[in-house]
Amino acid sequence: MNWEAFWLTVRLAAIVSALLVTIGIPIAYWLTYSRWRWKFLVEAAVALPIVLPPTVLGFYMLIALGSRSPLGRWWESFTGHPLAFTFEGLVVGSLLYSLPFAVQPFAASFGAVDRQLLRAAASLGDSPLQAFRRVVLPLSKAGLVTGVALSFAHTLGEFGVVLMVGGNIPGVTRTISIDIYDQVQTANYSSANQTALLLLMISFIVLSIVYGLNRRPWAVGPWR
Amino acid sequence: MIKLLALLLLIAGPFAAGQEIVVAAAADMSAALPQLAANFTKKTGQPVKLSFGSSGNLTNQIRNGAPFDIFFSADEEYPQQLIAEGLASKDTLYRYAIGRLILWVPNDSALDLTKLGIKALLEPSVRKISIANPSTAPYGRAAEAALRHFQIYDQVSSRLVFGENVSQAAQFVESGNAQAGLIALSHALAPAMKDKGRYWAVPLDAYPSLNQAAVVLSRSKQQGSARKFLEYLRTPEATSVLSNYGFNLSGRDIQTEKH
Numbered sequence: 001m002n003w004e005a006f007w008l009t010v011r012l013a014a015i016v017s018a019l020l021v022t023i024g025i026p027i028a029y030w031l032t033y034s035r036w037r038w039k040f041l042v043e044a045a046v047a048l049p050i051v052l053p054p055t056v057l058g059f060y061m062l063i064a065l066g067s068r069s070p071l072g073r074w075w076e077s078f079t080g081h082p083l084a085f086t087f088e089g090l091v092v093g094s095l096l097y098s099l100p101f102a103v104q105p106f107a108a109s110f111g112a113v114d115r116q117l118l119r120a121a122a123s124l125g126d127s128p129l130q131a132f133r134r135v136v137l138p139l140s141k142a143g144l145v146t147g148v149a150l151s152f153a154h155t156l157g158e159f160g161v162v163l164m165v166g167g168n169i170p171g172v173t174r175t176i177s178i179d180i181y182d183q184v185q186t187a188n189y190s191s192a193n194q195t196a197l198l199l200l201m202i203s204f205i206v207l208s209i210v211y212g213l214n215r216r217p218w219a220v221g222p223w224r
Numbered sequence: 225m226i227k228l229l230a231l232l233l234l235i236a237g238p239f240a241a242g243q244e245i246v247v248a249a250a251a252d253m254s255a256a257l258p259q260l261a262a263n264f265t266k267k268t269g270q271p272v273k274l275s276f277g278s279s280g281n282l283t284n285q286i287r288n289g290a291p292f293d294i295f296f297s298a299d300e301e302y303p304q305q306l307i308a309e310g311l312a313s314k315d316t317l318y319r320y321a322i323g324r325l326i327l328w329v330p331n332d333s334a335l336d337l338t339k340l341g342i343k344a345l346l347e348p349s350v351r352k353i354s355i356a357n358p359s360t361a362p363y364g365r366a367a368e369a370a371l372r373h374f375q376i377y378d379q380v381s382s383r384l385v386f387g388e389n390v391s392q393a394a395q396f397v398e399s400g401n402a403q404a405g406l407i408a409l410s411h412a413l414a415p416a417m418k419d420k421g422r423y424w425a426v427p428l429d430a431y432p433s434l435n436q437a438a439v440v441l442s443r444s445k446q447q448g449s450a451r452k453f454l455e456y457l458r459t460p461e462a463t464s465v466l467s468n469y470g471f472n473l474s475g476r477d478i479q480t481e482k483h
Contacts, residue, residue, distance in 0.1 A: 062395075062401055063399060066401050067400040068400040082401055084352075084396075085352055085396075167354070167385030167396065168385070168386035168387075168388070169384070169386065182360070185278075185284050186280065186359050186360060187287065
């Protein structure tokens with residue numbers, strides 16, 4: 001069991017899901033309330049990582065954000081090192097890769113809030129932002145927790161992007177899924193087993209939280 | 225729904241066919257082997273399918289029943305293990321070359337490899353050095369051994385990044401994300417990288433010999449065709465293709481730098 005890789009991955013997932021709350025809420029807000037006719041294009045772009053192979057994202061990160069691209073050079077002049085093979089690189093990759101897993105539950109829960117309540121808040125003198133903070137956010141608690149939990153779990157299990165841009169550096173970019181891959185490839189099955197089991201349990205717990213929060217205890221089946 | 229399933233099965237159908245031989249090969253063969261296989265197919269009509277990875281990964285896949293007919297390893301140790309486990313036929317083991325480890329830098333690098341040799345890695349402009357993963361890739365182990373041989377391992381270890389196999393290590397430095405790489409000569413000589421950089425050949429005595437060996441696997445149902453392919457490998461035609469990629473048995477020294 002490689003605890004260094006485990007805690008590194010937990011740290012990565014925690015940072016990514018925290019950042020996704022700050023980035024995801026404004027995006028979800030805009031997606032919910034914007035009336036722009038081309039909004040569906042933004043929705044499609046946000047959903048891309050769900051269907052795109054991680055290798056595509058990894059490839060773009062190496063090329064478009066690599067040392068030879070203007071964007072990569074800007075990043076280097078700004079931070080002093082290239083994006084690939086760093087923990088920050090994994091954070092950036094995971095942010096992109098887990099974005100829909102945060103934004104979609106956020107937007108869905110914002111959209112489910114009754115607009116009458118917003119009109120009531122407005123009539124009582126709330127600005128749209130105030131109404132969002134005092135009415136929409138509290139009513140979207142389950143959606144927010146779902147988004148955070150899903151992006152956390154998704155980052156925890158990320159493999160392809162990390163394999164392509166991480167460089168497998170112990171303590172920096174060797175995440176738990178890469179560690180399991182290495183253990184399996186070197187036929188070190190007992191260690192792979194322990195780590196895989198731990199990851200399986202954590203993922204199950206996180207998903208149980210998600211489904212537990214979203215269940216409707218008052219739902220009645222048609223057979224009753 | 226049933227129509228959809230039938231359509232899916234129709235699409236999936238052709239994959240079930242199996243007359244070709246399937247070769248699992250070390251990543252350093254990723255440029256030479258397609259050419260060899262194409263020549264062989266042209267000659268004999270026998271189709272060959274190729275699958276590349278690190279020798280360690282492939283060995284493990286073979287142990288787990290991967291349906292390969294031939295295994296090309298970058299280190300004879302792996303085929304020997306498979307022979308000992310009864311998974312490969314000893315009489316087919318063929319050492320076809322000594323693999324060469326090189327230090328490669330892209331054209332835009334300012335490093336003077338002729339003057340500095342391996343010491344170029346100590347320059348501050350080299351922030352990341354790509355090598356293959358030593359736990360599964362022979363070239364990764366050779367790179368580590370060479371760094372220790374020149375007693376610079378401790379100075380550069382914090383700058384090492386690990387490719388999943390030697391091809392990925394080459395890609396890391398070719399794309400400029402690493403500034404130098406300890407990779408296979410065959411990659412530097414391949415068309416994809418030939419004009420993009422220059423290299424310094426690590427002396428053969430700096431790392432344990434990378435004996436490249438091929439072997440027919442015991443589970444193969446195409447023993448005859450597989451053996452024929454290995455026989456083809458010994459022909460002058462095949463040997464000359466191999467030597468174009470720096471693969472030869474003499475291990476004789478190559479040009480140390482090339483522009």
